[in-house]
Amino acid sequence: MAKEPGTTGAPEDSTDGAREDSIDGAPEELSDLRVLKALAQPRRQQMLQHLTVHGPATSATLARALGLNTGATSYHLRELARYGFVEETEGTGHARERWWRAIPGDRRFPPRSKQNVETRLVMNELNHLSYAADLELFEQLQRDAGDTDAVGAELGEWADAFPYSRGTIRLTLPELREFFEEYIALLNRYKRPDAETPADARTVLTRLLAFPAPTPAPPPSPSRFPSHFPSPSSEPEATS
Structure with missing residues (x-):
């Protein structure tokens, strides 16, 4: 990620909202409802994702990429800048x-x-947007990897680079918090300035989702079923 505006959910009562990357320095908690509302806007999430994956862009570039008019794009960029998610930077095009x-x-x-x-409610919407965007990106990559021409022209040897892991471990809550912080530290270990990034490096999207397994629900009580339905434990009567 061209260093994504990482927003993570530290494990506490639950691991709410995992959205991306990290950087050195003290974590910043987004507790202001106005900030969360500003972030939980579909178009702004799309803009942040585009800037993160593809790097700096103009409002016109974002408008073309996302199918918006430049006026709307400029407005959303100003709102994101207002809350510290984006900023103006030196470009490579026209001075204006x-x-x-x-x-x-x-x-x-x-x-x-x-x-x-x-x-x-705002967090639920933000999480929904984040998960949907992540799924869309992964499905796009799956489609590209299944296209022979795309593999040769775009992915190349990277078509084989799909590290994927699913695991189950038993942890205490303090251990889960420690696990999370070690993951953030690992991201920071591989972080480096653009000037020091090798020419053959690519933007790699990383995601961590760790949560306690749901407790199995007890079997429904027979009293919950209408009298004309058999309970799950009853056997059908034999008929002649």
Whole structure:
């Protein structure tokens, strides 16, 4: 990621909202409802994703990529800048063009136990947008990897680079918190300035989703079933 505006959910009562990357320095908690509302906007999420994956862009570039008019794009960029998610940067084009970049950071959502009802609603929307965007990106990569021409022209040897892991471990809550912080530290270990990035490096999207397994629900009580339906434990009567 061209250093994504990382927003993560530190494990507390729940691991709410995992959105990307990290940077050195103290974590910043996004507890202001106005900031969360500004972030939980579909177009702004698309813009942040584009700036993160493809690097700095102008409002006109973003408008073409996302199918928006430049007026709407400029407005959303100003709102994102207002809350510290993007900033103007030097561009490579005309001097009058305004270029924007995503600001990296270790931004974390408040733990669920500290969220009020309104905050949880906004967080649910933000998580939905994040998960949907991640799924769309992964499915696009799957389609490209299945296209022989795309593999040769675009992915090349990277078509074989799909590290994927699913695991189950038993942890205490403090251990889960430690696991999360070690993951963030690992990201920071591989972070480096663009000037020091090798020419053959690519933007790699990383995601961590760790959560307690749901407790199995007890079998339904027979009293929950209408009298004309057999309970799950009853056997059908034999008929002649």
